[in-house]
Amino acid sequence: MRLTIGIKLFIAYFVITGSIVWFVTDKVSMRVTKGIDEAAEDVMVDSSNLLAQMVGDNIKDDQINVKKAHQLISKYLNREINASIYSVTKKNPNLQVYVTNKDGIVVYDSTGKRKGKDYSKWNDVYLTLKGEYGRRSSAFNPETKDPTAEQKAMYVAAPIYHQDKIFGVLTVVKPTVDLKPYIIEQQKHIEEYAIYLFLVSLLFGAGASYAVTRGTRKLVNYTTALSKGESVAAPKIRQVEFAELSNAIEELRVDLEGREYVEEYINTMAHELRTPITGIRATAENLLMPMSSSQREHFVNNILDANKKMDLLVNRLLKLSRIERRDQLEDVEKVDVETLVKEVIAAPSRIGNITSRSIKVEYEIDREFSVKVEKLLAEQAIGNIIDNAIDFTPVGSTIGIKASESNTHVNIQVFDQGLGVPEHARRQIFRRFFSSSRPDTGKRGNGLGLRFVKKIMSLHGGTVSLKNRFMKDGAVATLKFPLS
Ligand SMILES: Nc1ncnc2c1ncn2[C@@H]1O[C@H](COP(=O)(O)OP(=O)(O)OP(=O)(O)O)[C@@H](O)[C@H]1O
Ligand SMILES: [Mg+2]
Numbered sequence: 001m002r003l004t005i006g007i008k009l010f011i012a013y014f015v016i017t018g019s020i021v022w023f024v025t026d027k028v029s030m031r032v033t034k035g036i037d038e039a040a041e042d043v044m045v046d047s048s049n050l051l052a053q054m055v056g057d058n059i060k061d062d063q064i065n066v067k068k069a070h071q072l073i074s075k076y077l078n079r080e081i082n083a084s085i086y087s088v089t090k091k092n093p094n095l096q097v098y099v100t101n102k103d104g105i106v107v108y109d110s111t112g113k114r115k116g117k118d119y120s121k122w123n124d125v126y127l128t129l130k131g132e133y134g135r136r137s138s139a140f141n142p143e144t145k146d147p148t149a150e151q152k153a154m155y156v157a158a159p160i161y162h163q164d165k166i167f168g169v170l171t172v173v174k175p176t177v178d179l180k181p182y183i184i185e186q187q188k189h190i191e192e193y194a195i196y197l198f199l200v201s202l203l204f205g206a207g208a209s210y211a212v213t214r215g216t217r218k219l220v221n222y223t224t225a226l227s228k229g230e231s232v233a234a235p236k237i238r239q240v241e242f243a244e245l246s247n248a249i250e251e252l253r254v255d256l257e258g259r260e261y262v263e264e265y266i267n268t269m270a271h272e273l274r275t276p277i278t279g280i281r282a283t284a285e286n287l288l289m290p291m292s293s294s295q296r297e298h299f300v301n302n303i304l305d306a307n308k309k310m311d312l313l314v315n316r317l318l319k320l321s322r323i324e325r326r327d328q329l330e331d332v333e334k335v336d337v338e339t340l341v342k343e344v345i346a347a348p349s350r351i352g353n354i355t356s357r358s359i360k361v362e363y364e365i366d367r368e369f370s371v372k373v374e375k376l377l378a379e380q381a382i383g384n385i386i387d388n389a390i391d392f393t394p395v396g397s398t399i400g401i402k403a404s405e406s407n408t409h410v411n412i413q414v415f416d417q418g419l420g421v422p423e424h425a426r427r428q429i430f431r432r433f434f435s436s437s438r439p440d441t442g443k444r445g446n447g448l449g450l451r452f453v454k455k456i457m458s459l460h461g462g463t464v465s466l467k468n469r470f471m472k473d474g475a476v477a478t479l480k481f482p483l484s
Helices: 005-057 066-077 123-129 176-227 240-287 293-324 337-345 348-356 375-392 449-459
Strands: 083-085 088-090 096-101 106-109 135-139 152-162 165-175 332-336 360-364 370-374 398-405 409-415 463-468 475-482
Touching: 005 066, 005 152, 005 165, 005 176, 066 096, 066 106, 088 176, 123 135, 123 152, 123 165, 152 176, 165 176, 176 240, 240 293, 293 449, 332 337, 332 375, 337 348, 337 360, 337 370, 337 375, 337 398, 337 409, 348 375, 370 375, 370 475, 375 398, 375 409, 375 449, 375 463, 375 475, 449 463, 449 475
Parallel strands: 360 398
Antiparallel strands: 083 088, 096 106, 096 165, 135 152, 152 165, 332 370, 398 409, 409 475, 463 475
């Protein structure tokens, strides 16, 4: 499976946000642990000083009153507490306390294990005796060697004063595991927030990758369709960059199409003009020979004919090219179908053709239909299909013109009695310059008529079709105008 740009983006986003959230959570958690340790130490400083003050107040005969200290401290340590601190319930102080004399020798220890030992080298005692703040972090149980983090305890000392001199040290010991529940509690909250944060940011990431994928998908579909030669509209994309890209492609397409279009026009025009141009040259060369005036008249008329043909071709091409460049109607008006059709039939060149070929025109318009059209264009569309019918129907036959209405359209149909559209021509009839010779005269047209009609109909939001008649000779051309 190939990963789409959207999925790649999402994975990158996932990794980056994941790492950031993890890093920040880790750091915050560390800060919280440190903060809790510091807060606990602060409280221990208070309690050690309070106890030191009390022990100092009981000094008798220049001696620390060990008995009194023992009474005081063991009572304090055995107090029953029932404090609910967040989700943790504290039952007793869970502290150890020891007292040293001014030489650092332990004179009292709440556990009994340290009594008589020399603690003058331990930081808490050493610094406090020097008049500084003394603290250390070492094993909770003095017998443990190489303690783990869990086995450690915080030692905070306070000086015992007697007659304004440091007379000894009182140290309070608290195991670090005691703080663990608070730390775990806070870490749980932090982790929860981190997960929410991560999920929310992932959601944004997913949204962003979706937008990118959708944009690229639309562009890919669009360009693929274009390269297959399908006519597709540029996709609507909200993302600015994609929209710009899509517009650029669209401009390029229009530009290329325009170039192709101009090339095609020039080629065909050159091709179509070659015959009359050659004809004119041959005739002019003939005119250089001595001849009778009636012969001369014949040749001159040939030249005039060729000239007329060229003129017509150039005019029609210009007209078609003008309409093919339009993308909307002007001067739209409501027009009665019957009037419109009859005006088209009555055009002098057309009525001339009809009478000279003894063609009958039958109408099947039994009520009023109106269409909203640009009148000149509608006349040209109807005129073109009628001209085809006149050209392809045999001399003396009948052309039928019918108007009808469906739920959505007004249909104008022109029936003839010719040979219909041969199979091989069916797919070509709307192509520019495709023209077959007329059965009667053998002459071809320019092959621009239906192309013109098609463009006119699409400008009106309608369609044109040309089919063979059902169970009858001839073809039927249908124009569908949307109901106004
Ligand atoms: N009524 C019809 N019966 C049979 N074939 C038709 C009919 N109308 C159109 N066609 C076919 O469609 C082709 C294209 O028609 P179109 O009107 O575009 O060109 P044309 O009539 O040949 O030339 P132009 O209209 O430019 O003078 C015709 O040459 C013919 O092959
Ligand atoms: Mg035609």
